[in-house]
Amino acid sequence: xxxxxxxxxxxxxxxxxxxxxxxxxxxxxxxxxxxxxxxxxxxxxxxxxxxxxxxxxxxxxxxxxxxxxxxxxxxxxxxxxxxxxxxxxxxxxxxxxxxxxxxxxxxxxxxxxxxxxxxxxxxxxxxxxxxxxxxxxxxxxxxxxxxxxxxxxxxxxxxxxxxxxxxxxxxxxxxxxxxxxxxxxxxxxxxxxxxxxxxxxxxxxxxxxxxxxxxxxxxxxxxxxxxxxxxxxxxxxxxxxxxxxxxxxxxxxxxxxxxxxxxxxxxxxxxxxxxxxxxxxxxxxxxxxxxxxxxxxxxxxxxxxxxxxxxxxxxxx
Ligand code: ATP
Numbered sequence: 001x002x003x004x005x006x007x008x009x010x011x012x013x014x015x016x017x018x019x020x021x022x023x024x025x026x027x028x029x030x031x032x033x034x035x036x037x038x039x040x041x042x043x044x045x046x047x048x049x050x051x052x053x054x055x056x057x058x059x060x061x062x063x064x065x066x067x068x069x070x071x072x073x074x075x076x077x078x079x080x081x082x083x084x085x086x087x088x089x090x091x092x093x094x095x096x097x098x099x100x101x102x103x104x105x106x107x108x109x110x111x112x113x114x115x116x117x118x119x120x121x122x123x124x125x126x127x128x129x130x131x132x133x134x135x136x137x138x139x140x141x142x143x144x145x146x147x148x149x150x151x152x153x154x155x156x157x158x159x160x161x162x163x164x165x166x167x168x169x170x171x172x173x174x175x176x177x178x179x180x181x182x183x184x185x186x187x188x189x190x191x192x193x194x195x196x197x198x199x200x201x202x203x204x205x206x207x208x209x210x211x212x213x214x215x216x217x218x219x220x221x222x223x224x225x226x227x228x229x230x231x232x233x234x235x236x237x238x239x240x241x242x243x244x245x246x247x248x249x250x251x252x253x254x255x256x257x258x259x260x261x262x263x264x265x266x267x268x269x270x271x272x273x274x275x276x277x278x279x280x281x282x283x284x285x286x287x288x289x290x291x292x293x294x295x296x297x298x299x300x301x302x303x304x305x306x307x308x309x310x311x312x313x314x315x316x317x
Contacts, residue, residue, distance in 0.1 A: 012038045013072070014159050014190050015060050020069030022055055022214075029055040031214040032069065037159070042181070042191040044201035047211035048300055053194045054092070056211070057161055060192070061089060074159075085113055088157035090148045090165050098137020102128060102147050105136055106154050113155030125183065126150035127176045141168040149177060153184060160184065160191045166200060178203055198292045210296060212303040225295045232268040233294075235260045236275060237284040250274060260284055 015037040022030040030052045037043050045053045058064045059071050062078030073083040096105060103119055110116035123129045126149045131139065136147060145168055152160055162181070166174045181204055185191060195201055201208055202222055210218040210225070218225060231252060237260050238245075245263060246254040250271040253264040265271045268287050275282055290298075 014039060014074060015192065016070070016072045017056060017059065017066075018070040020056075020059060020066045020071060022052075022059065022064065022066055029214050030059075030066075033211070033214065033216050035209060035216065037190055037192055040185065040188055040190055041206045042185050042193060042204050044205035044208045045192060045194045045211065046196075046198070046201055046208060046296060051211040052214040053211055054163060055214075057091075057163055057192065057194065061087070061161060085155070086158045088152035088155055088160045090145075090152040090160070090162045092163050092167070094144075094148045096136050096144075096148075096151075099135055101133055101135055102139075102150075103132035105147065106132075106150055109151045110154040113157070116155050117153065119154075122150045122154035125153055125180050127173070127180070142170060142173050145169055146173060146177070149180070153180075158189055160189065162191060162193045164194055164196065166195070166197065174200075198296055202292045208292070210299055212300050215303075217303045218299050222292055225292060225299075226289060230266045231264050231290050231294060231298070232266070233288050233290060234263045234265060234268055234271055234275070235284065235286040235288075236263075236282055237261075238275065238279045238282050240275070240279050248274065 013036050015035075017033055017035040019032050019034065020030055021028070021032050033052070033056065035056060045056065047053050055064070059066055060073055060078055062073070062084070071078055073080075074086055076083040078084070100108070102123075106119045106122050110119070110122070117125075119132070120129070123132055126146050128143070128146050128150055131143060131147065136144065139147065145165065149162075149165060152162065166177055169177065178200070181191060181193075193201070193204065205222060208218075208220065208222055208225055209216055235257060240261075242254050242256065242261055245251055245261060248271070250265050250267045251263050252266065255262050263271060272285065272287065275285075
């Protein structure tokens with residue numbers, strides 16, 4: 001039997017913040033945010049440094065208390081043991097006993113859960129089968145992160161919180177961890193992921209929430225987020241000067257990207273027609289929709305601009 005069927009997640013919300021605020025002294029870390037995680041989804045929480053992501057996760061884990069609003073985990077208070085034994089957690093600042101062997105750490109962590117995975121299965125999923133006899137303190141940073149991932153999943157939790165899980169990992173380790181996360185989601189589990197790697201959110205998330213200054217500034221699928229920004233990118237090899245291109249009305253921004261110019265535009269068809277007309281030697285033409293990285297930059301820049309003008313208005317009043 002999996003999980004605890006006595007707890008209420010019938011609304012479909014496994015974890016929820018409703019109108020939640022949290023301040024540290026005079027600093028408002030969260031300002032009335034809503035967040036809802038549903039069964040079987042991987043939600044990526046994005047935002048610049050200090051946006052409030054770790055605070056939001058700390059509230060859902062019951063590590064800190066909200067000043068206002070409602071916080072629930074499986075329909076219960078996050079500190080309720082019935083909710084807690086359904087979650088697995090990988091935080092940024094995990095302090096684990098350095099002298100314990102990896103196998104012992106997994107066995108110990110798994111013992112807190114009613115229906116854990118075996119040590120071998122946990123190690124296999126995290127790709128650390130060869131590290132089980134090594135003392136934790138003697139591992140590299142990237143190896144320690146993988147062990148922390150094994151500890152997060154060994155209890156067979158229905159919901160995983162992964163706070164910047166691939167920091168310090170090389171490309172190979174990152175790809176393997178992504179595959180393991182996909183496997184867990186395919187099993188029907190849910191994941192809340194925070195990351196600064198936008199390609200990580202792009203590769204894994206069903207839904208992306210973007211936070212800035214303690215508020216939720218955007219929420220939706222990666223596709224929907226991309227669609228919110230109208231800019232397209234046009235790359236080409238051209239003999240036209242970049243300063244001249246920058247002055248064209250169709251060009252929002254011109255820069256060099258290796259040997260090619262990269263032009264941002266809201267009117268790609270018009271721009272391409274113009275380029276071909278002005279430069280018969282034009283080659284290497286490529287037109288792409290903006291990626292999550294551009295959408296993220298634009299969203300957070302808009303939020304900063306809105307905030308700055310509201311501060312200026314308040315100061316002027
Ligand atoms: P990062 O991407 O850098 O991890 P974050 O989005 O996780 O940032 P938080 O760690 O939630 O952001 O921090 C939100 C704000 O609250 C920041 O301004 C931070 O300095 C502040 N803050 C967080 N924890 C504390 C604390 N214990 N005491 C005082 N201020 C805090």
